Amino acid sequence: MLPPTIYSAVEHGQTIEEKMIEIIWNSLSPDAWEARFATIKRSTLTQSYAYARAVAPQLHLRGRWGLIMRGEQEAGLAQLLEGNTFGGILSALILDRGPLWFDGYGTQADWQGFLTAMDKEFPHRFGRRRRLILELEDNPAHRTATEHLKPNKNLPGYQTAWVDLTADAETLRSNMRRDIRQRLKKAEETELEIQIDLEGKSLKSFLLGYAADKARRGYPGPDVKTLAAFARTFLRDKKLLLMQAVNSHEVLAVIYILIHGQSATYQAGWTTDAGREVSAHHLLLFKAMQELKNRGVNDLDLGGIRTDGAAKGIADFKLGLGGQPMTYLNGFY
Template identity: 45%
Template sequence: MIEIDGREAGLVQILEAGFFGNLIHAVIVDRGPLWFEGFGSTAHFKAFTAELNRQFPRRFGRKRRFIPEIEDNPKTRNILKKNNFYPIGQHGYETIWVDLTQEENILMSTLKAQSRNKLRKAQKADLTIEWDEKGAYLPWLLTTYSLDKKEKSYDGPSVKLLQALGRTFLPKNMLIGRALINDKPVGAILILCHGSGATYQIGWSSQEGRKTAAHHRLLWDAFCVLKNKGIKDFDLGGVNDGTAKGVKQFKSGMGGHLVRLPGLYG
């Protein structure tokens, strides 16, 4: 939990691993922090980065991995540099953000033609959509996701991390949507809510789910559910033109805009 002036300001997941009394030490912050309503300004990011550097200063034997959840610009890079965080590898990390303050008809009009057609196909299919914010579907989803990830060898958050997020965000701030045909799940997504924002974490589709465009239906329904919860911005997650070009095309088609984050720093 992040506190600023005695108020709960946001959440951050910090993973640590140490050996020989932390002589060899690793610190990981991926896509953080997640700010609550009223927080998340440049000044707040500056304060967080300074505190992160104070608690885990650069030193021999320590590996730091920090992917900040903030738009990339010269001011952001300067804050990172002043706190001894330096870019690792290629600069920048791209994600897709959807503005949920728009009316539903406007949101629909921002979908690319192919995505609109897929959504219409999904809406005509015999799909039932159900939402869970108490974590009832979490064990099922993590088992299904783990098997799918192993079978297809794709990158994604670990089950242990998702379980930890469940302990932090449940109830009410973790949403799991399922698409079913004849009571059989064919697709699912997991979303975290934080302040006025939400972030897509993982998703899964069976062959039948892909055939019926279940993921398009789940994301569209998620737009409506999140709007009703007062969420203003929906981060659909990272994209790239290399290993996950199809994922980028899918997410870009859902009407969001491309945002560049600073990328990996250490």
């Protein structure tokens, strides 16, 4: 890791809480980062260390890991991806669905202090391209806290839904929309075998099936190269969960879920026509919720919701699973 550096938000006119916010960069070992990350409720995939290991080489960027301090207390974590060319004249900076706050932190003053510290270290200048996607729900208070930032019209507010996995199986079922429950019951009455793979044995067949299904149906989603990169990093710690529904040795549906801290993200999946006929995907996700809970995962991020074009049907399915819909602020420069 790089030597630690400290940047603070200490400006005239700030509140006491804002004055106490500092970001200490690259001071934690990977194990120390992961230990802190594991304490955060609803941690995001894009702020996980394994995500940076997978994505940074593809984008020709490097990771930067920040420990956010309020005075002497650790307040949160922020993972950036950055890169530069021509001796730093041109540079890129990405903060994707962060920062993440420890319990008791993340007040509006904390956010303003963090953003001030970021602006101080990474000010707007010619040649620097910033992309900030903040893990902030879209509401009036948060819009006020970010009104000094320049909105990026190419980054509309991210939408997803979070499923609370601490509930028991019957509560998870009852929280689902009626038509989803009916399809789930239909799937349960079909003799489907659910296979769980934490070693990547079915990865190749999943990727081939996913690529063909995505090309045929035209829905948005991560490309095969990215999913393969995720697999290489997440499989090391058995944090990639592949589950498939099989009937008479025929694979009807597969889901691909990434585990990060005490949260997980539904990243991709595909279903055959025969699988849709028996609602195999419904059964897979319900079984996955229980499997994740058994592995200490408390929250499932359903992986983004888009209601346009070919994604509309997928969005309707996700919204029917009983999660808490969330819309975050648009992105910023």
